[in-house]
Amino acid sequence: MKIIRNISSMQKYSLKCRDKKKIGFVPTMGYLHEGHLSLIKRARKENDIVVLSIFVNPIQFGPKEDFEKYPRDFKRDERMSKSAGADIIFYPSWKDMYPEGYKTYLEVKDLQDHLCGRSRPGHFKGVATVVAKLFNIVQPFNAYFGQKDAQQCIIIKQMTRDLNIPVNIKVLETFRESDGLAMSSRNSYLLPKERKAALVVSRTLLAIKKNILSGERNINLLSVKANKLIKKEPLARLDYFSFADENTLEKITKLSGNVLVSAAVWIGKTRLIDNFRIGIK
Amino acid sequence: MKIIRNISSMQKYSLKCRDKKKIGFVPTMGYLHEGHLSLIKRARKENDIVVLSIFVNPIQFGPKEDFEKYPRDFKRDERMSKSAGADIIFYPSWKDMYPEGYKTYLEVKDLQDHLCGRSRPGHFKGVATVVAKLFNIVQPFNAYFGQKDAQQCIIIKQMTRDLNIPVNIKVLETFRESDGLAMSSRNSYLLPKERKAALVVSRTLLAIKKNILSGERNINLLSVKANKLIKKEPLARLDYFSFADENTLEKITKLSGNVLVSAAVWIGKTRLIDNFRIGIK
Numbered sequence A, B: 001m002k003i004i005r006n007i008s009s010m011q012k013y014s015l016k017c018r019d020k021k022k023i024g025f026v027p028t029m030g031y032l033h034e035g036h037l038s039l040i041k042r043a044r045k046e047n048d049i050v051v052l053s054i055f056v057n058p059i060q061f062g063p064k065e066d067f068e069k070y071p072r073d074f075k076r077d078e079r080m081s082k083s084a085g086a087d088i089i090f091y092p093s094w095k096d097m098y099p100e101g102y103k104t105y106l107e108v109k110d111l112q113d114h115l116c117g118r119s120r121p122g123h124f125k126g127v128a129t130v131v132a133k134l135f136n137i138v139q140p141f142n143a144y145f146g147q148k149d150a151q152q153c154i155i156i157k158q159m160t161r162d163l164n165i166p167v168n169i170k171v172l173e174t175f176r177e178s179d180g181l182a183m184s185s186r187n188s189y190l191l192p193k194e195r196k197a198a199l200v201v202s203r204t205l206l207a208i209k210k211n212i213l214s215g216e217r218n219i220n221l222l223s224v225k226a227n228k229l230i231k232k233e234p235l236a237r238l239d240y241f242s243f244a245d246e247n248t249l250e251k252i253t254k255l256s257g258n259v260l261v262s263a264a265v266w267i268g269k270t271r272l273i274d275n276f277r278i279g280i281k
Helices: A007-017 A034-046 A074-084 A123-138 A150-162 A185-189 A192-197 A199-213 A219-231 B007-017 B034-046 B074-084 B123-138 B147-162 B185-189 B192-197 B199-213 B219-231
Strands: A002-004 A023-028 A049-054 A088-090 A104-108 A142-146 A168-172 A236-245 A257-267 A270-280 B002-004 B023-028 B049-054 B088-090 B104-108 B142-146 B168-172 B236-245 B257-267 B270-280
Touching (some): A007 A049, A007 A123, A023 A034, A023 A123, A034 A049, A034 A074, A034 A142, A034 A168, A074 A088, A104 A123, A104 A150, A104 B147, A123 A150, A142 A150, A150 A168, A150 B104, A185 A270, A192 A199, A199 A257, A219 A236, A219 A257, B002 B007, B007 B123, B023 B034, B023 B123, B034 B049, B034 B074, B034 B142, B034 B168, B049 B074, B104 B123, B142 B147, B147 B168, B147 B270, B185 B270, B192 B199, B199 B257, B219 B236
Parallel strands (some): A023 A049, A023 A142, A049 A088, A142 A168, B002 B088, B023 B049, B023 B142, B142 B168
Antiparallel strands (some): A104 B104, A236 A257, A257 A270, B236 B257
């Protein structure tokens, strides 16, 4: 496995082989978990070359967010991605990605303003911008993302389609701990009692999913129930619990079509997200 | 010469040959003039395949601007680009370029707000967005632009560098009519007496350039002179006459380094632009 830090070396490599070999790309912020590894393994099956990027992207963090303390462990990431089958780790510095005088930003209107965009203004502008840059550098045929970041996936799909970027976006199921907690690098922030409390997120989503599957269609009732379930957990503070149209991410008042049910919950100082998709006839 | 209207046909073609052959790209809004042809001819010399795009980009026009009346003559453009050596005209519809639900926009901070950006809010966002799309569709090795649109060239260079787009941006000298008027598709709007009046733009810029070359360094004096010269022409109304740093496009108060001297002038209902670059030790 090769480690490439230099942007232009990575791009030269990609430009040289992009049309002879399929490049599969897994962009990450590092501190890998099984969810990331499942993306790498899928990329390994579907492509000739697998590139993983590790880049904690400063412009997608707000000024009061956790950019500084975001967990980093390159040696561990290196071992894990090698064993999962990556060929290259692209590991640029933020000074090379955003040199002095950097000025260009992407935005995906409307989609960026809902859900996490409301609590994290500017976040998805940062995400869209870095993904566009990484796609240009790595020149992938396929790129892999996890469903846990549902809004991110929808925004990246829209951006890719809108800008005619010739990359297939593949979204893989959320990977969970055995007790149901969605895997996230941020889970490492959780103290032991917070780790237990964090279960409230997946448990509440699952309860709501079961309610819908057994025929409940009243969004108000479902919302009240979700709020109650989360309030029961004293360490949890709800950011949002949302029923949205999966295409527009707009709040829905009637359960129909493709629906994204998603939640963001603070457990102490850690903000966790999770979701499920459901098609309703 | 081939004419391709369908976006995905154009992209498939480009993806198939981009790494075997160099694609040279000349993006235009059509109604070609000698300036465009000089770009095509240069592209012909430096590449294996020359693609010209003709697309009057609605999102770079303000609501009160001339999108509707912008001159169009595809048959004429076809003849001219064939004779200049183009292999392909890419001629998409705006409904295909911006389908319903389109949401993604690029912006190049700071640079987009000066000069023409001040008089045409949103203009360069539209330019940056369409050029990013066209680059993704056409997959060029080299792309050609005219120095007449100085700010556009600077913004596209910055965007290409910032987003790591693997395209070389080449800027060619402004092409002029024999009397000095910078060529522009919008010159076709000018009535005969306006056509004469329009000369005030290049004449004023040339006078200022001569002044600087003979040692004048006082920007206030030069500005006053430029304003006077333009006022002398009763059909002209000055939008701006600017001395700016060529890298940041910020207004300068001292003549030094690489300077962009540029003007935008209304002649009747037609807005014309022109400029020159000068390096001052």
